[in-house]
Amino acid sequence: MQDASSRVVVLLAPPGGGKGTQAKKLVERFGMTHISVGDVLREEVRRETELGNRVKGIMEAGELVSDELVAEIIESRLNNEEESRGFILDGYPRNVAQARYLDAITDRMQVRVVNIAVAEDQVVRRLSGRRFCRDCGRIYNIYFAPSEVPAVCDVCSGVLIQRGDDKEEVISERLRVYDEQTRPVLDYYRSSNDYFEVDGNWDPADVHQEVARIVGAMV
Numbered sequence: 001m002q003d004a005s006s007r008v009v010v011l012l013a014p015p016g017g018g019k020g021t022q023a024k025k026l027v028e029r030f031g032m033t034h035i036s037v038g039d040v041l042r043e044e045v046r047r048e049t050e051l052g053n054r055v056k057g058i059m060e061a062g063e064l065v066s067d068e069l070v071a072e073i074i075e076s077r078l079n080n081e082e083e084s085r086g087f088i089l090d091g092y093p094r095n096v097a098q099a100r101y102l103d104a105i106t107d108r109m110q111v112r113v114v115n116i117a118v119a120e121d122q123v124v125r126r127l128s129g130r131r132f133c134r135d136c137g138r139i140y141n142i143y144f145a146p147s148e149v150p151a152v153c154d155v156c157s158g159v160l161i162q163r164g165d166d167k168e169e170v171i172s173e174r175l176r177v178y179d180e181q182t183r184p185v186l187d188y189y190r191s192s193n194d195y196f197e198v199d200g201n202w203d204p205a206d207v208h209q210e211v212a213r214i215v216g217a218m219v
């Protein structure tokens, strides 16, 4: 069980808003533990586990999986990590019920919420242009950060592929779900002293400076 010295950073952003990228930079800088529900679920799908088979269709359609299921993932990750310098939650909470649940299970921890705000036209280009290496996981964007050779990873020469839910027809549904379910989470946190907003339309390195300033100030 984590105690009051445990730091929890909640990264909020629309799909394609840079949560994963910023989380990785925070891990490198502060040695924190990255918890991405989306990554956990994608791994289950890839391994074709029972859980993976259950959530595959939901994810491919751009919908949210059940609150109970993601709660289990979050709680087990938060509690099983013995020696952590803090946690970064990437993609959780996605609705107000999840935010309330998170409050309850982190009441003994220090929590800061960072919303990375990104304009919708940016988000669509980031999502539709996103590719990742099938072998090492490195992320590219065919518009903003292409690989040197198209469809080939600069680092390991692996094949670059697109996430199933980054296809154009699914992007609009993910954005609709975000507006309907996740945007109210911002209002839920907005009045708190631990809520911060960062302009996410800039270069990831600049966004990181801002986010790192907020995270670095946590005692």
Ligand code: AMP
Residues within 6 Å of the ligand: 015, 037, 038, 039, 041, 058, 059, 062, 063, 064, 065, 066, 067, 070, 090, 091, 092, 093, 094, 098, 165, 174
């Ligand atoms: P992400 O990688 O964060 O974009 O998540 C990919 C997909 O995983 C989402 O579109 C949902 O289907 C599912 N997912 C991730 N996080 C959550 C969450 N907190 N609640 C429900 N579903 C989630």
